[in-house]
Amino acid sequence: MYNFLYYKQEATPRTPWFFENSKLPIILSYLAPIDIWAISFGPWVWCRGKLDKVTKNHEAIHYHQQLELLFIGQWILYVLYWLKGLITYRNGEKAYRQSPFEREAYSNEYNLEYLKTRKAFAWRNYREINNNKT
Numbered sequence: 001m002y003n004f005l006y007y008k009q010e011a012t013p014r015t016p017w018f019f020e021n022s023k024l025p026i027i028l029s030y031l032a033p034i035d036i037w038a039i040s041f042g043p044w045v046w047c048r049g050k051l052d053k054v055t056k057n058h059e060a061i062h063y064h065q066q067l068e069l070l071f072i073g074q075w076i077l078y079v080l081y082w083l084k085g086l087i088t089y090r091n092g093e094k095a096y097r098q099s100p101f102e103r104e105a106y107s108n109e110y111n112l113e114y115l116k117t118r119k120a121f122a123w124r125n126y127r128e129i130n131n132n133k134t
């Protein structure tokens with residue numbers, strides 16, 4: 001069903017467009033209350049320095065989550081899961097970590113072959129905390 005978008009099994013899975021040694025995170029850090037090392041938006045990822053393979057893989061997993069939810073769907077769900085976690089744990093860091101999008105990315109970032117075999121909407125298997133169907 002999603003083939004028209006992108007979803008054929010590709011020999012080389014799509015990755016976002018990485019901009020390393022970028023000034024953008026530095027500029028945004030003047031505006032934001034935190035120091036930004038790297039920032040991702042849609043198909044682009046900007047980083048102050050070099051991104052290692054694991055971080056690139058993590059961001060590429062998020063990129064695939066966004067592709068299958070037409071970007072806007074992932075952004076909305078991402079915020080909703082974060083708010084749900086915030087209500088449950090009352091802790092921003094925990095709320096971020098329990099999001100199914102982050103749990104899929106963190107669980108598989110060291111597997112550099114992951115995106116070659118990842119099924120569409122695989123993040124759905126990470127919705128229940130103790131129920132990983134990987």
Ligand SMILES: [Zn+2]
Pocket residue numbers: 058062101102105
């Ligand atoms: Zn992440």
